Amino acid sequence: MRSERQRRPSWEQPSLLTKVAAACGLVFLHAPVWVIVLYAFTTEDRTYRFPPPGFTLHWFEVAFARTDIWESMRLSLLVASAATLLALVLGTLAAFALARRKFTGKESITLLFVLPIALPGILTGLALLAGMRTVGIEPGFWTIVAGHATFCIVIVYNNVVARLRRIPPSWVEASMDLGARGVQTFRYVQLPQIASALLAGGMLAFALSFDEIIVTLFTAGHERTLPIWFYNELFRPRDRPVTNVVAVVVTLVTFIPILLAYYLTRPRHDD
Amino acid sequence: MLPAIELRALRRAFGPIVALDSVSLTIAPGEFFALLGPSGSGKTTCLRLIAGFDQPDSGTILLDGDDVTSTPPFARDVNTVFQDYALFPHMTVADNVAYGLRVRGVAAAERARRAREMLDLVRLGEFGTRRPHELSGGQRQRVALARALINHPKVLLLDEPLGALDLKLREEMQAELKGLQQRLGITFVFVTHDQDEALSMADRVAVFSNGRIEQLDTPRELYNRPQTAFVARFVGSANVVQGETAQRLGGPGRAFAIRPELIDVLPGTAAAPAGHVQCSGEVLDALYHGASSRMRVQVDAQTILAVDQAELRGATSAMPAVGALVRLAWHPDHAVPLRD
């Protein structure tokens, strides 16, 4: 039916324009990150000249030797671990409390959980700073952790609540019916089911905390997480390609948990 | 002897909807008891109250003479087979069955032994290492049974146990459940909306409607002597004759029920046997069902009677045509007076 093939856009076939535009949009989204990867290998160290004059692994060596980078990396990992742990506990508690109960004010409480991540980061950051100043706490490691944990709670909460809601209520009743008390039901029936959600939520929270800059700038004081190190380099760079190397590493470190979390939370058939 | 279960004036309302309206009943030990009724009649609520998954607004629940109204489910000597079986997918069949022992701290070796025992009882002895999703519906149900029985509860509750099974399997399971109950001697209480099931398996049946028990009797009594129009219609679909027609045909101004198979069609101009009640009407439809045929006859403006005629051997007479006039008769003793 070659001769009858329509070239006009219909609702069964997209127009050429749509296809091209969609492809362009997707490329637009991805290209910049590949640029960074490219620049991590350039030999030119003073400008951002394109095309790069040559390729080298030299900057990777330089970056690995820099102690300030390792210090910041260590701090970021510690902060992310602590914040994730805190978020896991608080988020899971909240998920169990709210999964199936209906009561007045439930919507407001859910809104409260979402607020730290919904309002612009600068507000959260400034508010936390104002709070610290009022109470007289000095910014440092624990204030960073506190800030991160606050908006990571909702990430864990969302993941766990979604999984909890998919557990048929009859399972909990069956467990109780057979003689299990609350803690036992949690341990034997609910925990195995939400394990993947906990893992996914935890990894997303970790990635978010590791990468966080907006709120952290307010709550860090003199501490320097890796993003803060990076931010300073943007203004007073020592070796530009080293910055690029760090950028590549950061991308990878946040990339992997995200992908894993995605695989863990994909809908499965045996639910 | 103390009743296995006693319910006293149980009441449970969900907002404006009254699920159970002051229900009382007694179930003897070792009885196979059925809670029968259409959806929304309160039978499932009643079961859940006995199990402990819900609390009544008022009233008392006694198990073996002990008041368990505010006892949580894990402390009651009652176990439940759920409608969706509620098997834990992340555990093997054996672990599922042994769950009740595990949460009571029984050692692993003992657990394995007793789980195997229960699985043998339900003829699934070799399936211990399988996972629930590998089993068929009927097999899953037997696992659920085994799991619920491992603690040797005094009472076993079953929530619409056969609803998800196809006809053949259902009939098999009915026999199996009945046999199991007789062997174990445990009190079984099951909920169903299928009157066939209730009649064939239960020793006694409580018929629920709108949160109340309409009649509590043996299956035979329910079938032959329904006390209300609801029971007459729900259990065995009897004809219910009310009002003026009832006066004309039945006697002292009360409604009555008459089973379709107890109404005779008078052939030709034959006279009715002495003492029989007589009436006539127009055939609305007539359907052949193999072992019998069912006709619906419009006797007067408010009354349509269903008439079942068994196919007699060698009978060649065709069914009356639609619109034909037929004469019906029945013995007055077969008309069962109803309360309303």
Add this chain to the structure above:
Amino acid sequence: MASRRGEFSPQGRQAFYFALLLAPPLLWLGIVYLGSLATLLLQSLYAVDEFTARIVPEFTLATYRQLVTQPAHIDILLRTVLMAIAVTVASAVIAFPVALYMARYASPRLKALFYVGVMLPMWTSYLVKVYAWRLILAKQGIASWGFEQVGMIGALDRLLEVPVVGGPSLASSYIGMFVVFVYMWLPFMILPLAAALERVPQSLLQASSDLGASPAQTFRNVVLPLALPGLAAGSIFTFSLTLGDYIIPSVVGAPGYFIGMMVYQQQGTAGNLPLAAAFSVVPIVLIGLYLMLARRLGAFDAL
């Protein structure tokens, strides 16, 4: 006769456990977060004494008055809001074909690819993305190389000479900033839009064309109105994220101040926390208003 087992009634027991579960997270958020927000609001009602440069803890509207009367401040507010609006419109336009293709035309495998393709940049490090654009837009970077290759370098130069939005290079002009903003929030616009478009039943489109509408008319009369909630939902993100951002304007763009930068500067070097707080209240109010508007358009159902 009440049972002797257990002290609480079953309902009481349930309520107790519920409170036990909910208390820690609720307390945390209530105290740490809401408490902080409250102190922020409080600070905005204080003022800095002009002579001592110290914060005077007395309620006053002087700081707010400062906010809305000084022309420099008005400039900042206006600049930020205009940029937010421009970014929202541009994202909507660019996101549409992507969302449309993803939602309605892509095969299941391609659709999954698109979803991952949109999620990955969304979750990539914020700073890395900003930095990447700095590289691309730099004086001798990829962007100008690209323009040169297609012989449009003259056009680029002229573009940069446009007053207000132009600048010495793409990396230090409002145009550059605009591009970066659009890039950063694009996934947030694509996803709700795709979800909304996916929900348009095919039968509606077929009915429309059956009744005689051309594809363009169907688009305008059927698709667009039904996609509106998705657009509204996406625009919440683009609008509020642009409004509050302070990093992008300082890394890429012209010297003019934005709300976010102002907030950052005031609380830091200028030591004027009340003014910073007052400035940060503006996005809250604007976002609140925008949310009310978006809710009317059905954005909340599309989230």
